[in-house]
Amino acid sequence: MNGTFGGRLANALTPAVGAVGFVLLWWFVTWLKWIDPVLLPSPQASARAIWDGFIGGNLVKDLVITIRRTLLAFGIAVGVCVPLGLMLGSSVRVYRSLEFVIDFFRSTPASALFPLFLVILGVGESTKIAVAAFGAGLLILFNTAYGVMNARKTRQAAARVMGASPLRVMMGVTLLESLPQTFVGMRSGVSFALVIVIVAEMFIGSTDGLGQRVINAQMIFNMPEMYATIFGAGVLGYGLNLIFIVIERRFVHWGGK
Amino acid sequence: MNAPAPGTHITIRGLTKSFAGQPLYTGFDLDIPKGRITSIFGPNGCGKSTMINMVSGLLPMDAGEVRFDGKPLADTVIGYVFQNYRDALFPWKRAIDNIKYPLRIAGKSKGECDARADELVQSFDIRFDLNHYPYELSGGQQQLVSIMRSLALHPEVLFLDEPFSALDYEMTLFMRDKLQDVFEATRTTMILVSHDLDEAVYLADEVLMLTRRPTRIAEVVRFDAPRPRHPETLTSDAFTRAKAQCLEVFQREVRAREA
Numbered sequence: 173m174n175g176t177f178g179g180r181l182a183n184a185l186t187p188a189v190g191a192v193g194f195v196l197l198w199w200f201v202t203w204l205k206w207i208d209p210v211l212l213p214s215p216q217a218s219a220r221a222i223w224d225g226f227i228g229g230n231l232v233k234d235l236v237i238t239i240r241r242t243l244l245a246f247g248i249a250v251g252v253c254v255p256l257g258l259m260l261g262s263s264v265r266v267y268r269s270l271e272f273v274i275d276f277f278r279s280t281p282a283s284a285l286f287p288l289f290l291v292i293l294g295v296g297e298s299t300k301i302a303v304a305a306f307g308a309g310l311l312i313l314f315n316t317a318y319g320v321m322n323a324r325k326t327r328q329a330a331a332r333v334m335g336a337s338p339l340r341v342m343m344g345v346t347l348l349e350s351l352p353q354t355f356v357g358m359r360s361g362v363s364f365a366l367v368i369v370i371v372a373e374m375f376i377g378s379t380d381g382l383g384q385r386v387i388n389a390q391m392i393f394n395m396p397e398m399y400a401t402i403f404g405a406g407v408l409g410y411g412l413n414l415i416f417i418v419i420e421r422r423f424v425h426w427g428g429k
Numbered sequence: 430m431n432a433p434a435p436g437t438h439i440t441i442r443g444l445t446k447s448f449a450g451q452p453l454y455t456g457f458d459l460d461i462p463k464g465r466i467t468s469i470f471g472p473n474g475c476g477k478s479t480m481i482n483m484v485s486g487l488l489p490m491d492a493g494e495v496r497f498d499g500k501p502l503a504d505t506v507i508g509y510v511f512q513n514y515r516d517a518l519f520p521w522k523r524a525i526d527n528i529k530y531p532l533r534i535a536g537k538s539k540g541e542c543d544a545r546a547d548e549l550v551q552s553f554d555i556r557f558d559l560n561h562y563p564y565e566l567s568g569g570q571q572q573l574v575s576i577m578r579s580l581a582l583h584p585e586v587l588f589l590d591e592p593f594s595a596l597d598y599e600m601t602l603f604m605r606d607k608l609q610d611v612f613e614a615t616r617t618t619m620i621l622v623s624h625d626l627d628e629a630v631y632l633a634d635e636v637l638m639l640t641r642r643p644t645r646i647a648e649v650v651r652f653d654a655p656r657p658r659h660p661e662t663l664t665s666d667a668f669t670r671a672k673a674q675c676l677e678v679f680q681r682e683v684r685a686r687e688a
Binding site: 329330332335340 | 518
């Protein structure tokens, strides 16, 4: 059945069923006025707000600002924590000695650290980026370290027996061996950085970004605008994840095999 | 220290190793002949793999010395074929680049790497595409790639740790003959750990029978059927006799500690 044209068409359309159903339900609820239209505008009104935001340009502007902050935080986290994770992971003793500290701060909600970072770095761009980088960095750090620690010892042994120096084993085998796990850390890291950046934009002395836009829309009760911004944040989060999956498939083609 | 017997390649003297306070080897001496296949066989947990891992430098020994024609390991080219090819090949490298890896490590030029790889492909009569990644190949093909990789640098000694135990029977028979071809062409000293007595005898010039721990040599059983050996060898009188002798030693050793 799956080989027929109808079967293939059905297979191709299956993933869209949920999305279409969701919009239909939304439209149905607003059409019947089950929920006050001021609180829940119709899909058409929200779509128009999204369209206007994109054409008018300031939704795009805020989107770009949020993307920039997220990627900056993520870049710092990767740059610092991947090498650090490799070092930690290659010595089980060093990792064990620091495991509690890493686990503790990883489990501490990064948003609880805002006031601390505000005191240290002041109100501004650097605080938002620093908190996001801190949170994402810990995720990347322990995933990379785990990747190194759980690397199959056989491949390192194989390289050693073929005469590879410790440095070559590290760079040519252990690093690659840990890459699938490192990517898991980076993928959760980038999502986490986005969460923190949006929250930071909502509260700490922000004048731009998606988070600030959502809060503003809510305060002036511009619901279509608020939904449009939420949708924009959703697209951003989903898009970042998707990009990562594509990069991951390309760079770690052997993962899980 | 005893002088090695004539024709010896590897001399092991005073090898000592214990795990968690349990002695596995204490003052273990062994001479492994040059240009022969030596199979190692013994009861479970007697440290067959542990021994070749120590001799090949993968595992540190507590005490003892290993010499290859009088040289230390550092001055000796060795090859090692792991039981689990899936964990031993580099999945991020194509099969052909896996084979060239030891050549790269040794600092060979690209031309030399290509030439040696071609030579191996010719001598192994490879019919599948080596531009695939290891995970795209069958188990037998992957182990074949492992063996080619281990031979790339013309090793003086080849260690094989249960190399065919993860393959199906048909592939095992094929691989035994491939290994035998390589041996006949190169006369490389080979040390084979096997848990299949038929295989251990079939491929070997000498079967080293080990005792339970603390491990000693129970007996060295010679098998000098002419090469190349064929599946018919498995039903010959000489094979049956050698295998019966091994089995007798094996059962005696297994029973020794239970009594």
